[in-house]
Amino acid sequence: MELKDALIQYSLRIADSSLILGQRMAEWCSNGPTLEEDIALSNISLDLFGQSRMLLSYAADLKGNDESEDTLAFHRNEREYFNCLITELPNGHFGDTIVRNFFFDAYCYHLYNALKESKDETLAAFGEKSLKEVTYHLRHNSEWIIRLANGTEESINKIKQSVIDIWPYTGDMFAMDEVDELLIEKSIAIDLNTIKSKWNNTIKEVFERANLEVPSIDVYMQTGSLKGIHTEHLGHMLGEMQYIPRAYPNMEW
Amino acid sequence: MTDLEKFNDKIANNIKIEPKDWMPDDYRKHLQRQMSQHAHSEIIGMQPEGNWVLRAPTMRAKVILLAKIQDEAGHGLYLYSAAETLGKSRDTYIEELQTGKAKYSSIFNYPTLSWADMGAVGWLVDGAAIVNQVSLQRTSYGPYARSMVRICKEESFHQRQGYEIIATLAKGTPKQKEMAQDALNRFWWPSIMMFGPHDADSYRSSNAMEWKIKLESNDALRQSFIDKTVPQAELLGLTIPDPDLKWNEERGSYDFGEINWEEFWNVVKGNGPCNKQRIKHHVKAHENGKWVREAANAYAKKQKEIKKAS
Ligand SMILES: [Fe+2]
Numbered sequence: 001m002e003l004k005d006a007l008i009q010y011s012l013r014i015a016d017s018s019l020i021l022g023q024r025m026a027e028w029c030s031n032g033p034t035l036e037e038d039i040a041l042s043n044i045s046l047d048l049f050g051q052s053r054m055l056l057s058y059a060a061d062l063k064g065n066d067e068s069e070d071t072l073a074f075h076r077n078e079r080e081y082f083n084c085l086i087t088e089l090p091n092g093h094f095g096d097t098i099v100r101n102f103f104f105d106a107y108c109y110h111l112y113n114a115l116k117e118s119k120d121e122t123l124a125a126f127g128e129k130s131l132k133e134v135t136y137h138l139r140h141n142s143e144w145i146i147r148l149a150n151g152t153e154e155s156i157n158k159i160k161q162s163v164i165d166i167w168p169y170t171g172d173m174f175a176m177d178e179v180d181e182l183l184i185e186k187s188i189a190i191d192l193n194t195i196k197s198k199w200n201n202t203i204k205e206v207f208e209r210a211n212l213e214v215p216s217i218d219v220y221m222q223t224g225s226l227k228g229i230h231t232e233h234l235g236h237m238l239g240e241m242q243y244i245p246r247a248y249p250n251m252e253w
Numbered sequence: 254m255t256d257l258e259k260f261n262d263k264i265a266n267n268i269k270i271e272p273k274d275w276m277p278d279d280y281r282k283h284l285q286r287q288m289s290q291h292a293h294s295e296i297i298g299m300q301p302e303g304n305w306v307l308r309a310p311t312m313r314a315k316v317i318l319l320a321k322i323q324d325e326a327g328h329g330l331y332l333y334s335a336a337e338t339l340g341k342s343r344d345t346y347i348e349e350l351q352t353g354k355a356k357y358s359s360i361f362n363y364p365t366l367s368w369a370d371m372g373a374v375g376w377l378v379d380g381a382a383i384v385n386q387v388s389l390q391r392t393s394y395g396p397y398a399r400s401m402v403r404i405c406k407e408e409s410f411h412q413r414q415g416y417e418i419i420a421t422l423a424k425g426t427p428k429q430k431e432m433a434q435d436a437l438n439r440f441w442w443p444s445i446m447m448f449g450p451h452d453a454d455s456y457r458s459s460n461a462m463e464w465k466i467k468l469e470s471n472d473a474l475r476q477s478f479i480d481k482t483v484p485q486a487e488l489l490g491l492t493i494p495d496p497d498l499k500w501n502e503e504r505g506s507y508d509f510g511e512i513n514w515e516e517f518w519n520v521v522k523g524n525g526p527c528n529k530q531r532i533k534h535h536v537k538a539h540e541n542g543k544w545v546r547e548a549a550n551a552y553a554k555k556q557k558e559i560k561k562a563s
Pocket residue numbers: 295324325328404408
């Protein structure tokens with residue numbers, strides 16, 4: 001594998017996760033539990049779209065030809081998307097969304113913090129910029145975890161179930177292959193094994209404050225995103241998201 | 254001077270009425286109704302645009318649209334706070350919305366059926382809102398006037414962004430141009446209805462003008478919107494769907510055809526294409542969020558108790 005191809009693939013993985021989670025968060029628009037929270041959820045969505053655009057454009061530049069952030073976002077199929085599985089999980093109820101995002105935010109927080117030191121300038125700049133945003137997301141969602149897990153009987157039960165339901169999708173975030181190997185060797189990518197223990201600590205810390213139990217690491221984990229193998233949900237999301245550029249090809253919008 | 258004389262004096266001298274000032278009951282009630290209706294419009298208005306946020310055709314368009322909707326949510330929040338200074342809570346206002354006691358702008362009871370509608374809404378609906386809101390910057394109630402100053406700045410962005418969408422389509426392929434024209438056809442009349450009934454038929458505007466809540470009449474505002482918008486449509490090569498539309502040299506304004514008031518009043522009364530859908534959506538989100546709000550309250554209460562104990 002050539003370095004350039006690995007770099008494209010690596011950028012797409014991060015970009016796709018932000019894009020797909022951003023799209024999920026946009027589904028909350030006008031559906032939030034309070035008006036204030038509606039605005040906060042849109043904010044997170046906008047941050048994620050911004051992050052995604054930065055790396056989609058980077059991948060498009062590396063690819064050359066006529067690729068752009070839009071061709072990459074709107075003209076790739078399910079099997080050509082490489083977002084972490086957890087980001088495509090449906091919003092469910094508010095607690096499901098919070099737990100899903102919390103697991104992913106904690107991962108991004110440590111990943112982007114490390115990415116700041118990447119030998120690749122664009123990825124380093126991306127880490128720098130995105131870390132600020134994801135720090136806010138992590139705080140926001142940690143606070144909700146603590147609140148919901150110490151709220152009413154209903155909210156406590158709900159959040160416990162969300163944790164059980166979503167936990168099996170966390171393993172996929174840490175999967176690595178030859179793309180990672182090549183780029184880690186060049187000090188461009190981050191060894192996700194080093195992120196995993198930090199991630200575990202963040203989860204433990206917040207769950208302790210929330211009186212929640214951290215599920216066992218021995219749970220069988222869902223994987224597949226590195227190879228573009230997804231849940232059934234992604235196809236529907238892309239069908240909706242890509243509808244206009246697919247139905248009216250070769251037009252400016 | 255009596256309270257009423259003091260109040261009238263302020264109105265006469267264009268001194269703003271502030272929340273702690275004495276005001277006639279009807280003045281307060283009128284503002285409660287108008288300001289909450291305005292807030293509700295911002296919030297319900299999120300739905301027809303939210304309808305396209307997941308399907309926006311470019312990343313840039315998606316971000317602009319979502320940020321715009323978020324602005325509207327912010328306007329709603331801001332207007333609810335301003336309306337709360339009149340001694341009624343946001344919860345009460347929202348209950349009035351959900352039970353049909355309070356209205357919101359009828360324009361949001363029309364469906365958004367194509368991407369071009371995102372252009373038409375920004376261009377025409379935000380455009381009409383600006384005409385109204387610029388005038389309201391001078392309204393006599395302080396908190397309302399100040400909220401309008403803040404909101405107007407963002408609205409003019411929205412209007413430009415909407416116009417950009419429509420302009421791109423109008424200059425695009427024949428299919429895109431058709432889409433733009435179709436959106437204009439569907440949104441033109443509802444947009445000019447946004448200014449409300451003719452002055453002669455408007456039973457509400459009389460007091461509001463005396464109290465300087467409303468500074469310009471429905472018909473004057475409507476005319477200024479039309480005069481501003483027709484040249485914009487011409488620039489795009491789009492046709493306003495009104496065969497009676499004609500420049501009147503003498504008046505220095507456009508003459509226009511008769512508005513379909515039967516449609517207008519039906520939509521106001523709840524018979525528009527989306528009235529029920531919009532309220533259902535709002536109620537559903539509110540109910541789905543109930544356990545979350547309860548949990549947050551319960552948590553806050555527990556934290557307070559812990560603090561007290563220590
Ligand atoms: Fe607004």
